[in-house]
Amino acid sequence: AQRVTQPEKLLSVFKGAPVELKCNYSYSGSPELFWYVQYSRQRLQLLLRHISRESIKGFTADLNKGETSFHLKKPFAQEEDSAMYYCALTSIGPARQLTFGSGTQLTVLP
């Protein structure tokens, strides 16, 4: 069965410090992984996906199949990065429904 694990429920860093939100997964095939973000009082929205290999708002995430990880990183955190972050894995099949981790609440302190 597929599973996504985010070991940290809460994470606080100071502005300008590097931040890393951890995500590990278990999946029998070739996974497709995403990070979704929920800012205060806003909808959950896609931040980035591993197949795009893109950097969004300074965030990057590299898929490490050996370690089954997809950690989200940003070298210099900003206060506006404070939000709930969810790592997600898509299933095989036409629906491609997402399995989410339990989320990490990031707080960037001034």
Add this chain to the structure above:
Amino acid sequence: DAGVIQSPRHEVTEMGQEVTLRCKPISGHDYLFWYRQTMMRGLELLIYFNNNVPIDDSGMPEDRFSAKMPNASFSTLKIQPSEPRDSAVYFCASPQGASRELFFGEGSRLTVL
């Protein structure tokens, strides 16, 4: 397009009462997902529909939960009778395009006293 629309945004009810949550997906999206969000478990998939047909309801926690999608533009999630442990935020979402990016509604925050 206003995106995925959910109602009510907030609902406070007493244990034992029936709760109905509503969702209007983005027009043209063929799948619709219902998720429940709690601090302890994060986002859990409850049920999803394809072209209005329920495909997988294995995430529905109990028989007290039911969901329908009578047409492409409307879905409901019903809890009868409600219990305090049902308190959560319930999200509706639909995917778009080949990327299958999920577009979420703003959620319905349910509090059962």
